[in-house]
Amino acid sequence: MGKPIVVLGIFNADAAYRAARLPRLGETIMGAGFHLGPGGKGSNQAVAAGRAGGDVHMITRLGADDFGLMARGVWASAGVTPHVIEDAESHTGSAFIFLEEGTGQNAIIVCPGAAGRISVGDIQTNAALIQGAGVFLTQLEQPLDAAEEGLRVARAAGVTTILNPAPATDLTDAMLSLVDIITPNESEAEGLTGLPVTTRAEAEAAADALIARGVGAAIITLGEKGVLYRKGGKSIHVPARAPGPVKETTGAGDAFNGGLATALAEGQAIEQALRFGCAVAGISVTRPGAAASMPHRAEIDAFLAG
Numbered sequence: 001m002g003k004p005i006v007v008l009g010i011f012n013a014d015a016a017y018r019a020a021r022l023p024r025l026g027e028t029i030m031g032a033g034f035h036l037g038p039g040g041k042g043s044n045q046a047v048a049a050g051r052a053g054g055d056v057h058m059i060t061r062l063g064a065d066d067f068g069l070m071a072r073g074v075w076a077s078a079g080v081t082p083h084v085i086e087d088a089e090s091h092t093g094s095a096f097i098f099l100e101e102g103t104g105q106n107a108i109i110v111c112p113g114a115a116g117r118i119s120v121g122d123i124q125t126n127a128a129l130i131q132g133a134g135v136f137l138t139q140l141e142q143p144l145d146a147a148e149e150g151l152r153v154a155r156a157a158g159v160t161t162i163l164n165p166a167p168a169t170d171l172t173d174a175m176l177s178l179v180d181i182i183t184p185n186e187s188e189a190e191g192l193t194g195l196p197v198t199t200r201a202e203a204e205a206a207a208d209a210l211i212a213r214g215v216g217a218a219i220i221t222l223g224e225k226g227v228l229y230r231k232g233g234k235s236i237h238v239p240a241r242a243p244g245p246v247k248e249t250t251g252a253g254d255a256f257n258g259g260l261a262t263a264l265a266e267g268q269a270i271e272q273a274l275r276f277g278c279a280v281a282g283i284s285v286t287r288p289g290a291a292a293s294m295p296h297r298a299e300i301d302a303f304l305a306g
Helices: 041-051 066-078 113-117 120-125 127-131 144-156 186-193 200-212 252-265 270-284 297-305
Strands: 005-008 012-019 033-039 056-062 080-086 093-100 106-111 135-138 160-163 217-221 227-231 234-238
Touching (some): 005 041, 005 144, 012 066, 033 041, 033 066, 041 056, 041 066, 041 252, 056 066, 056 113, 056 120, 056 127, 066 080, 093 113, 120 127, 127 144, 144 160, 160 252, 186 217, 200 227, 200 234, 217 252, 227 270, 234 270, 252 270, 270 297
Parallel strands (some): 005 056, 005 135, 056 080, 135 160
Antiparallel strands (some): 012 033, 093 106, 217 227, 227 234
16 A cells, blocks of 8 residues: 555535526526536545555545535545544535536636635644655645645655646745645646647756756646656656546546555656556546546556556
């Protein structure tokens, strides 16, 4: 199972409505479909790592409500140990997702609720947990100061730190210097560096720009082109591979990050860890959903052996 993986992030209950169009103000229309399911990058990544065989611990805030119970159920089924601050003054995060029938385009309203109140104090409360980890993984959906404090506590204890910089936002060099591995996709890498990322050479240049700002190594996820790892002027490219037709790419980045964290916590070398993460993502895109699409360890090992 390897060393513990600590994930700091948020859980959202995603309520997706499908209709021909958005209603106008004051109007009611009939929908064509509805789905309620678990979301939030941190939660998705924790589920991916748990199903992949990691000893995973999730730090977050939830409300004392039904969506909070949903989160706990999702984590229990994936073997994720929750470290939850239950916030009676707020609600569990949720998202309204409108899907336009015919085009598949979406419009989204996110209400992070309790997760938007994750604080530096919450990190300090869980400092011993973070210090005992093999890998600390976070994103940018919770407040930045909490993410930075988590990275700081982990780095000071010699824990491998992974930052998935999503959604993209401006980051200081001080925060980036606490990151061993940063894992942006193409648009996030462009947002952080101001450099286009459409070719391998451009991805390498963007990665080098991030390394120049203080990160230890950069992994740029390239969708159907796989992932590019960059450190010390050298690159490793691992192509994407799926065991069947692609059905939905939602959550593929979360699948990769969870798989990567699991492999690194087990002590796998970076090239093997990249392949493991790509396998987790490759299986996930053959299924609908985000958390629901994350594969179990036996499937991952069989796919890698095939």
